[in-house]
Amino acid sequence: MRPKQQQAARHDDLFRARLDQIINMKHELVALANKVDWGWIDDQLADHFSDQGRPAEPVRFMIGMLMLKHTYALSDEQLWERWVQDPYFQYFTGEEFFQHDLPHERSGLSHWRKRIGDKLEILLQESLRIAEAAGALSKRDLARVTVDTTVQPKNVAFPTDARLLESAIQQLGKLAKALPGNPYDGHTLKEVIEETETLTGREIERAYVDKGYVGHDAAKPNRVFKSGQKRGVHGQIKKELRRRSAIEAVIGHCKTDGHMARNFLKGRLGDQINAVMTAVGYNFRLILKWLRKLLCKIIAAIWAALTPISMLKTAS
Numbered sequence: 627m628r629p630k631q632q633q634a635a636r637h638d639d640l641f642r643a644r645l646d647q648i649i650n651m652k653h654e655l656v657a658l659a660n661k662v663d664w665g666w667i668d669d670q671l672a673d674h675f676s677d678q679g680r681p682a683e684p685v686r687f688m689i690g691m692l693m694l695k696h697t698y699a700l701s702d703e704q705l706w707e708r709w710v711q712d713p714y715f716q717y718f719t720g721e722e723f724f725q726h727d728l729p730h731e732r733s734g735l736s737h738w739r740k741r742i743g744d745k746l747e748i749l750l751q752e753s754l755r756i757a758e759a760a761g762a763l764s765k766r767d768l769a770r771v772t773v774d775t776t777v778q779p780k781n782v783a784f785p786t787d788a789r790l791l792e793s794a795i796q797q798l799g800k801l802a803k804a805l806p807g808n809p810y811d812g813h814t815l816k817e818v819i820e821e822t823e824t825l826t827g828r829e830i831e832r833a834y835v836d837k838g839y840v841g842h843d844a845a846k847p848n849r850v851f852k853s854g855q856k857r858g859v860h861g862q863i864k865k866e867l868r869r870r871s872a873i874e875a876v877i878g879h880c881k882t883d884g885h886m887a888r889n890f891l892k893g894r895l896g897d898q899i900n901a902v903m904t905a906v907g908y909n910f911r912l913i914l915k916w917l918r919k920l921l922c923k924i925i926a927a928i929w930a931a932l933t934p935i936s937m938l939k940t941a942s
Contacts, residue, residue: 653832692739692746776880
């Protein structure tokens with residue numbers, strides 16, 4: 627059944643502390659929680675629930691937990707333990723009063739991943755919307771995209787005999803052609819560009835790729851520029867092509883600061899969920915960093931405006 631909306635308490639609780647009275651309301655997690663459109667996310671997920679049965683956990687709580695898990699690169703167990711200890715985590719997931727115990731089932735994340743795993747791209751859309759609203763991203767920046775591929779290792783250990791066989795397969799794989807399950811990079815470019823345009827709502831004007839995308843299937847091949855290319859590369863395009871390798875650092879952060887270095891989720895759906903949520907976590911880490919710097923600038927501006935006044939009063 628569709629989750630019920632979290633309702634604000636009508637009065638204070640004598641035996642529990644309100645979160646807005648014990649936390650810093652200017653903290654970046656508080657600012658981010660207030661910028662997320664929880665109602666829109668709830669509407670987007672409505673068709674994944676039936677009209678009968680027990681109501682599911684609140685959308686803000688479960689989606690908030692997924693965001694926090696991948697923003698801070700925590701395991702499910704680490705996430706639950708930190709939620710009980712951290713009032714900012716509780717505020718982000720919609721709580722009004724500090725909770726000393728976990729009021730929800732620990733298995734909820736697994737159930738929700740299976741239920742809404744094919745719809746998590748909406749969190750990528752929301753992260754881009756928040757970044758644009760906060761001034762961290764310009765709409766014109768979405769017209770250019772850098773595309774690359776990477777490997778997401780599965781958390782599977784081969785038995786001793788199978789490990790020897792796997793070693794032999796890897797040696798033979800160097801001599802074999804790519805199989806359908808391991809597509810050539812160039813054959814994925816068209817789909818990547820179409821999905822990016824759907825997420826951003828902006829047509830891709832230029833795409834920058836490495837030399838592995840020779841023979842790609844993009845709809846506008848003249849708008850795709852490969853590293854080392856000389857023809858048609860000049861001015862702003864030349865500057866942007868030089869920065870193509872910056873995507874390697876992004877992939878590295880997704881693996882070291884996120885969950886892409888090792889995927890613990892089951893099946894192909896688990897592969898998709900882990901990749902999408904790693905990207906969501908990366909975006910929200912950048913947004914939190916931007917909000918933190920923005921707050922520092924605001925405080926510095928206020929302090930600079932008040933300092934001359936206090937100096938005049940002292941002098942008089």
